[in-house]
Amino acid sequence: MEYGEEEFxxxxxSTRFAHxxxxxxxxxxxxxxxxxxxxxxxxxxxxxxxxxAFSAHPQIGHSPSPSSSSSSAHSTSAQWSKGEQSTALxxxxxxxxxxxxxxxARYREKFGFVFLICASGRxxxxxxDELKKRYPNRPIIEFEIAAEEQMKITELRLAKLFSTKAKVSSTGDQFPETASKKAEDASVGKTSASPNPTRTRPPITTHVLDVSRGSPGAGIEVHLEIWKGPQPRPLFGKADTGGWAFLGSSITNNDGRSGQLMSIVDAVNPGIYRISFNTGKYCPSxxxxxxxxxxxxxxxQEQEHFHVPLLLSPFSFSTYRGS
Known part of the structure; x- marks a missing residue:
């Protein structure tokens, strides 16, 4: 199905995204x-x-304000925002x-952009509660969370775009009317009718942020492994006996994100995983x-997604489970 930049x-x-x-x-x-x-x-x-993209959203709890812009994209976006916030209002x-x-107001003063959340059904x-929970975050972490929330909103709107413009084919088949609803259910944590929804990315992903520079960590080699040793899990305090099985590797791009480290599968195998980063080559000192x-x-958890980022400086690092 073909669409133009205005619709995206x-x-x-983001004009770059649409282009x-x-x-x-x-x-x-x-x-x-x-x-x-x-x-x-x-x-x-x-x-x-x-x-x-963040700035294109109205503040949560406020209806989109009228605009003199004749842009159909702005009009459609405002209409969708109103619907997405309908439960909140x-x-x-x-x-x-x-x-x-x-x-x-407190959030915007601290982070410099509007609080962003996929509000549909909330x-x-x-x-x-979510705003208060995220407010103590460090800006670099909150920026990543906001980007993930923006992507959830974008996915929901793509489903609406497809469902509203789908045409009946010559065989009488039609794009399912439930597509938008399924995307909305997924975005707010509801159970989909399908027990194994098709993934659009690998179940395990990562990225690197260089907090000492305030920029992505580009050009870092990343390896993903799974434990296949004789014990159910690696034993604490015991030497590694070679029980790790290699799954995939990649190099982080200019945004600090790794490429595909494993296949895109609906259900990830349960087990112990290890992501390793060649930080010595990236920062020799x-x-x-x-x-x-x-x-x-x-x-x-085999149906869930696991985003395991690395926040790195020359003398410290931290991580968290993202979405």
């Missing part, structure tokens, strides 16, 4: 469009493009709206010749 701009307010996505269209399915959108957003749109009281307004109280992050994926 309504899905995500790059239009270049690789048309798409044969929603899943193909989402996969391409994720690649463009995380690998081809720079920091300025992220901020441009319907559940709000004057006191909760006032509190949300005050916290929005009440005012739920959004306010630093304290760490390499950094390894070991984590476990349980049977109950």
């Amino acid at each position: 701009l309504a899905c995500c307010g 790059e996505l239009a270049k690789v269209s048309p798409f044969s399915s929603l899943q193909e469009a989402i996969a391409a959108a994720r690649d463009v957003w995380f690998n081809k749109v720079d920091v300025n493009g992220w901020l441009q 319907a559940t709000a009281t004057s006191s909760s709206l006032q509190e949300l307004y005050e916290w929005n 009440s005012t109280d739920e959004i306010l 630093g304290f760490f010749p390499y950094v390894s992050i070991v984590f476990e994926i349980k049977k109950s």
Whole structure:
């Protein structure tokens, strides 16, 4: 299905995103469009493009203000924003709206951009709780979270774009009317009708941020392994007996993101995983010749996504589980 830049701009307010996505269209399915959108957003749109997309959203709890712009993209985006915030506005009281307004102002003063969350299906109280939870974050972490939330919103809007413009084929087949609803359910954590929704990216991903420079860590070699030793898991304090099995490797790009480290599968194998970064080559004067992050994926989590980033400086590092 073919769309232009104006339509993609309504899905995500970054002109770079709309331009790059239009270049690789048309798409044969929603899943193909989402996969391409994720690649463009995380690998081809720079920091300025992220901020441009953030600024296209109205403040949570406020209806989009009228604009003199004749842009159809702005009009469509405003209409979608209103629908996405409908649950929040319907559940709000004057006191909760006032509190949300005050916290929005505090958030913007601290981080420099609007608080961004995929609001579809969320009440005012739920959004306010999430805002308060994210407010203590370091700016570099919060910026990443906001980018992930923007991508959730973009996926939801791509589904709306496909469902509203789908045409009946000569065989009578039609793009399922439930596509938009399924995307919305996924974005707010509801169970999809399918027990194994098709992924658009590998189940394990990572990126590197150089906090000493305030920029992505580019050109860093990354390896992903899974434990296949004689014991169920590597034993603490015991020498590594070669039980790690190699899954894949990549080099971080200019945005600090690794390429594909494993196949795109619906269910990831439960087990102990290790992501290793060649930090010594990246920062020869630093304290760490390499950094390894070991984590476990349980049977109950095999359908989930695991984003395991590295926040690096010459003499410290940290990590967290992202989305």
